[in-house]
Amino acid sequence: MVRSVGQRPRVAVVGTGLIGGSILLRLREVYPDVVGWDPDPATRAVGRDRGVRFPDALADAVRDRDVVFLAGPLASLPETLLTVARHTGDDCVVTDVGSTKDAVARFAVEQGLTGRFVPGHPMAGTERSGLTAAVPELFDGAAWVLCPRLDGIGPFRMLAGLLVTVFSARVVPMSPTVHDSVVALSSHVPHLLAGSLAGAAADVEIRDAVLGLAAGSFRDGTRVVGTPVERIADMLFQNRDEVLGQLGQVRVVLDALVDALRRDDADALVERYRRAQELRHALLDRALDEQRREFPVDGDHADELAYLLELGSAGGQLTGCAADADVVTYLARRPPA
Template sequence: MGEDVGRLRVAVVGTGLIGGSILLRLHEAGVRVTGWDPDPATRAEGRRRGIDFPDELGDAVRDRDVVFLGGPLPSLPETLLTVAGLTGDRCIVTDVGSTKEAVAGFAAAHGLTGRFVPGHPMAGTERAGLTAAQAGLFTDAAWVLCPSADGLVPFRTLVGLVVDVLGAHVVPMSPQVHDRVVALSSHVPHLLAGGLAGAAADSTVRDAVVRLAAGSFRDGTRVATTPARRTAAMLLSNRDQVLRQLAEVRAALDALAEAVRDDDLPTLVAHYERAGAVRPAGSGREQPVHRVFDLDADPAGELAFVRSVGESGGHLTGCAVARGTVTYTGLRPA
């Protein structure tokens, strides 16, 4: 890891699956890290693992350089405000919530955009809690960061920490684009999984469905086993985009149903050929990205560049500050 990143003092507040996995990886990498969770049993589990887990939130975040905020989505704004009041102005704060526009707006309204960078690691499992956490959960995963123009300094530090220590790919985006993207890539799939699993649960042939369920059913319903409150909070926090993208998916399903009803083989084949061309990130050709910016230049150009990398399907692989400049490296679709 980079020398500066290695010297960082970090805290993780809210140590469920995501926060706990961040905590375990930082601890494994030798970073000076403390954890805090409102649940006494979770704090005890953290201590059992040899990690510093104070009982008081203030003791966990005091004198930290970076604080990661986990916990339930509805609690993040208030947690952000509390942690900001307990830490110095130079302390960088980021979160791991699955929607970004609301918390970014909250930070702006409270004058925190210069030190708060909204974040969303795109990794997880259906399990919850520190006991489900995995130190390697973020290896090669996408990690969205949503810097503002006055938040580029903390953003640069977080790029180094996320890439060099947590092993993820940084995908910069605006909060608005992030919420639109995850509505279709993550949130609507949770709705579809819940619909499919719910239909099976209510079916008169439920037991036979479960007995004969093939890979397509298992894959299509996997996220339906995510803790229900976590799923509900995620969907409601991105309500407008979820409903907008769901309407697009419903239109596509209606077109498929019509083709089946009309015995329209060419339309079905054409649809699935087009759908089959969609591949996960990293499967296509990529080209390297390399850009240098003066640190005293107008931040608008730097912000537009980093957002363009993520919003075009690319990611950053590094960020280095030296001799009055910042250099970004990364990959984007050819």
């Protein structure tokens, strides 16, 4: 039986780079007995220097834990998940922080782990990497996707409550496939565009002059190129089909802008930019309504799951999740209907 929200869970963080390290540092402020683990001995040494327990063996780090965060590279995730599952009990909740969700969610189905593994993705980061770059406040106010399922609703509720209360995160419930489509456009395609812009500037004859005149638009448009290249390659390859699909949508608009330019059609160009500008204003000025919803703790959870998935698709977020013996209560913010 999964512990209910509100108890002090024993937590481990596996993979303590920028994201995992930041999770660890924040958890330690609330749960001093948090344990860390990283495959790199030097990173474990850094963690111990900071006063956190970092056993040499992964099994020793997770054996008695109630919750385990998996924060290593995407490619290492399936094997790490199996190892952690093998060394923990069936009531230990496991979540990950990978930037794509469908592949790991399918793997969890194949391995029969959906009752205690909840795919996750905190939407936060910096251009830096490693435990030395980690900061406990990294997730304050950040969106943190969790993927709920009927057979894992208990672990979902527990994690949602923990992410909101410990990390001040806004939990966005989504199915793995919707998540991967959305981040393709909201994160991965922007990385492709930034790489193309910076890459073109690197190759042109006027490179030095471009550097001399780089305006805010060029600086903004190339910023995420500073992300470690392996991390960029990881996210693009793991989400390739969705990335290429959403890039196709961007190319449609780009072709329309170019066509308007070629045809000297200022009205068409301005109309396109007005639509783009409305989207930008909607992004900057999101009016969200407060909402409170209750569901029975027991039962078939179908209504609860439907509510959660619709909330995420509508651009909403959970700002609270608490359960007593009978009722689970969600606090949410969502765009007006």
